[in-house]
Amino acid sequence: MNLAFDRSAGTGPEVVCLPMFGMSRVAMAACFSSAFAGADLRETYLDLPGHGDTPANCAPTSQAVLDTVCGWLDDRVDAPVLLAGASYGAYLAAGIARQRPELVRGLLLVCPGVTIARETRDLPDEPPLDASTGWLDDAPAALHEHFDAALGQRTPAVVATVLAALDSGGPGDATFLQRLQSGPDYALPDENAEVVFDGPVTVLTGRQDRVVGYADQFRAMRRYPRGTFTVIDAAGHYLPFEQPTVLRALAQEWLRQQHLR
Template sequence: MPRRTSVALNVVERGAGTPVLALHGWTPDHRLMLGCLEPVFAGRPGYRRLYPDLPGMGASAAPPEIAGSDDVLDAVQDFVDDTLGGVPFLLVGESYGGYLARALARSRPDQVLGLALICPVGTALEHAERSVPPRQVLRPDPDLLASTDARTAAEFASIAVVQTPETLRRFRDEIQVGLDLADTAAMARIRRRWALSENPEGGVPFARPTLILTGRQDHATGYLDQFALLPHYPRATFAVLDVAGHNLQIEQPVLFDALVGEWLDRVAAER
């Protein structure tokens, strides 16, 4: 197929077998998805995991032609064409990456074997229009914050529902490292045209195994707006995890691993 953009996405690849494409959220990079998914696949051979950096994030450039979410989606479409062609694949998206993943599933319903969404943007794209709970910290650790450098402590505390040495370590290694690399000028340009021109749920319902994971204390994307997606995904497991915010994958890792593993089992059974 002819390319839609001139952008080549940086990608980290692991394993061999059925492809799994994982799209991270707004501002971090591929390490967010690699950090949460690799433990799931540690005992599951037969999967080729693809972790790209979205344009303007990580090591992927965002030239001036990338001027909105439609262009970001086009770059992902090019990546799929170049890397997978018509090979069927599993699709995982987190937060903004979940918004893009839903659009990708709409455009490739016969190629996407299953869809997993982690704290995805729901029916309301703009934060001011979302139904979200108030910010809560259920397991605070002021001593931990006091022993951490001020910038990291502030960024971690702004989103963490569970403040422990392990969630802080994973925040640093999997999330903050990407935040520090983001091209802020490019992202401001994309942000001005943030809405996709086509509603991801505007087509035929996606009738393959789906997983929608949300956090009960997620004050970024919430959990109520995602419930409204269910009619479009008749094969969806929908879970709201307590003691979990927007980084539920590091705050409820045991439940995360179990639910993603069960989704993989459902997809495999369909084949």
């Protein structure tokens, strides 16, 4: 399977990191590399089909994307591995644990999607936190509505960090991504399956995440008998860029649960 990837030279267990929808492996390295610092992991960052430098080499469905990632894991890693993902990448990681549990040693799910259909998501209805004056001035107008819903830390510095992440890495395939996100098979067919994964799982959510929320993620914890759930205040959907210190602390605790720290 042809997926662009970067891999560090660590000598410990491998952690494979899956990106947010539309983001690249470079952006995910910016999220997770500091969180994993000192663990001597073999950190592997993938570009999903149609993301970054990976061509759109599968059908525009989430199941095809998941199957492509599983094929890459079959070919390129010594299973089981640790899987880490953010947003759509976390949605896929949870799907891999359901469908191919023999590939997965443990899960780190950051702001994971649980249900793809936006109208079914249980989102916070409280007003957003106060924002710095002019906090969106440097963001393109097309992203103002998204950032207003996505960010808990509403400051120019956080906006600049997220914009840099969105612009990093390869160009991706915008046509493929639009077909994937708008198509009838954006949801995995087993999205609602009550399949139990017995490995160590840490789920991190943002209290002000009005993209995927935090309540659906808590209800999904019944699928993870060894799961830890945390909702973080002053954080939204871009939690790794909003609360990097908290992410590092909780990622290091997740590694301790794997008996790696």
